Amino acid sequence: MKLAFSTLGVPGLPLTDVLALATAHGYHGVELRAHPDEPLHPGLTPAERADAAARFKASGVELLALAGDARVAGPGDDAPVVAELRALLDLARDLGAPYLRVLPGAAPDQPSDDADGTAARRLGTAAEYAGDVGVRILLETHDAYRTAAAAIRVLGLVGHRRVGAVWDVMHTWLGGEQPTESFAALSPYLGYVQVKEIASADETAPLPLGAGVLPLAEVVEVLSRHGWDGWLCWEYEKHRYETAAPLPALLTDARNHLTRLLTESA
Structure with a gap:
């Protein structure tokens, strides 16, 4: 398996510095937060996009995915969400990312059937365009869809190979699923796995x-036992927790920890 980290842990850091961190600490790739307050976002010019893509290629660090903030199950009209998805897909294509990660974002009082249909409709509409640009959209196990069982309700409705899943292991655990259950449900759709760490629920x-x-350890063991050979991406949500320790000083120990888990599960 390949190892990546998310730039959520280093908000606002220039791409040159992100690539230097990945290289110095032995990561194969990065998941890039594509938000207007980040250095790389859908407002970039064609020249800026070409320059960023060239920097990735020169560094040898892979761009695993763009982490977009589109909320595909959220209330409101479809058109703005679909337009946001298309803009993010264009950016992913131009930067060379194979995946675009999106969030459900269903409102707490939104009926589940309505949210399922909304998300499936928007993802289905964007899926054809995703095929045109060669990018796969991945719905993260998150918020009202934190379990694999909830996420596959939407993915089953979409039924398109250009729409899959990101397995966020914190959310499936908070939802009461065991790793074996989450993997069994998500494996037909799985793009990559987000790993993280917390003190308690x-x-x-x-x-x-x-x-x-x-x-x-159980997650890595399940993946290894089933021969899954994709990406593990460490998501350290520094952008949401100001008092969290800085990410750069933790990168080597995190890589070593994941490498040890992979070795033990082999």
């Missing part, structure tokens, strides 16, 4: 890998 501030309660 009530304390979800990010911790260094191995310092919390999430079943990361």
